[in-house]
Amino acid sequence: MNAIASTTNHQVRLAQRPVGLPTRENWSFTTEPVAQPPESGVLVKTLSLSLDPAMRGWMNDAKSYIAPVGIGEVMRAGGIGKVVASRNPKFAVGDLVSAALGVQEYMTIPEDQFKRVSLFKIDSRLGTPGQWLNVLGMPGMTGYFGLLDIGEPKAGETVVVSGAAGAVGQTVGQLAKIKGCRVVGIAGGPAKCEWVVNELGFDACIDYKAGNVKAALKEHCPKGVDIYFDNVGGDILDDVLARLARGARIIICGAISQYNNTTPVQGPKNYLSLLVNRARMQGMVVFDYADRFPVAVAELAGYLREGRMKSREDVVQGLETFPEALNKLFKGENFGKLVLQVAAD
Template sequence: MRTGINRQLRLTSRPVGDIKESDFEYREEPIPSPQEGEILVRTIYLSLDPTNRIWMSDMEQYMPPVEIGEVMRGAIIGVVEESKNQNFKQGDLVSGLLGWQDYAIAEGNSGFSLMRLPAPLPCPLTTFVGPLGFTGCTAYFGLLDIGQPKVGETVVVSAAAGAVGSIVGQIAKIKGCRVVGITGSDEKCRWLVEELGFDAAINYKTVDLESAIAQACPDGIDVYFDNVGGSILDAVLTKINLHARIPLCGLISAYNATEPVPGPYNYSHLLMKRVRVQGFIILDYIPRWSEAISDLGQWLNQGKIKYALEVVEGLGNAPKAILKLFNGNKKGKLVVKVSEEPS
């Protein structure tokens, strides 16, 4: 039996509109002990993701919502502190859906909710919350499996300077496409073009979006990787090409909505241009994970993919930090450092 405190953040109310810090409750509990078949995991990094907002709501969704009073669900990277499961040993590094807390008990056979990271690590541990984690795989399968970009085509991605979007654009460049990113600040636009090699970037907050898209996409749009929905989707549809593909990855512009969101208004373009729109959830691709990791790992090593990581210190800052996903006040992947990496 370990002594010590397990700090936790529990969901205390379902947000109305923007997430509020008061939607979470801070609790201290004893560190739990694993039973036969279980392991005790110490959280090192907690990933903050737009889908946290979905899980906090009781809208129709792809897995059960977090119940009021439950520890907030979250993707983490951690280290096995104690194992009563023959498949894991103390010191193993793992990733999984374990929650906003210092320590969690995991069943060693819980599939996607717990994966062992390679040992020795081929790259920094934080890479596994970014390009080699859920967000990198989302970019990879969404773009390549659903978007099916071809050399010379034009790919547009929204929330382009974010965790998923920044990787989407770089994969599309690797595949020989013209790549245009849409994001919410001039500084992020510069980063996309000057550092990540996008062909053009549009600050959707300061321009007339339809004309900016027309200018940046003179040959129209063949693949639109949609992270956002709403008015950006409508503007993109005005320039969509015949037989274009739209991987529908996320709808962040609507996650905080308090009323049903109307649109898209330019829906008819999907018919006239015979466009294929396909929603996808990355969890469905778990059986093919190694394909993505192998390619993404190689591109990272070759310097063909770069990534930015914003690290917020301390579990207690997670409820405030998550707002950055919605006000855009960050670049690349957002994570909370909960405890130290093993030396």
């Protein structure tokens, strides 16, 4: 047991279900006393939270791969924290941990909840806390298993990834390069595209904001697209479908262009390209691969250590900025993995 600095836990809760882009009115800011851990439990202080496109889906009252966040509940979020009080021999005060901490400053976790919130100690020798939310965290795991297990890349194949400067896209593109593929990113704006090519080593990057993605795909994928890792959906998915190579694989990881629609989702009107090209489109949810995360972390940490892989985080400060910080994702304003820093240490 240890004294903690604050006795007040600031929290962000879901107040209303949003229609379209979330607004500040959809959130409520609450406080409660910090609770000391029960026997065998721990108290974790939030350092950084992961802001992810999937969070928008959790705000809807719809059946999905995970239950929606209830009205009045603390918003779900993965994060990195520091153990500030422990009644469990496996965790010591000062340990850095990863867990679904929620958008709040402190989380008291009884032992019987360790598994539910995916609590584990992180090894700071393998990566920084930011990297543990990025390449070594859920985005990295998503990119790793989506690309390798669903995409099955072979050296020489052409891989296209949308959201290329985002968290998942960074990992996918760099990993595909390491596996010997030709890699073409799609991102918004020249700054992201330059970074993706010059810093991450992609073969090309298409600025979708410049228009005519279709012509750019033709230019940069002369033999067609063997693997498309889709984070965005919408028109770009249709453009890539029109450019598939025979036997192509599309990994459906997300569809950020559609999450704030107030009209129905835009279905891919070029889906019959799957037939013509004997191609497949397959969905994935990263949690299914949890028992293999350690293998992926070891491999990716190796690439980071060797300098073969880079990571970039876009860090926003302060719990109270959460509503606007989250919306950066949907406006395409984040450059790299979006992280909300709640406390410096």
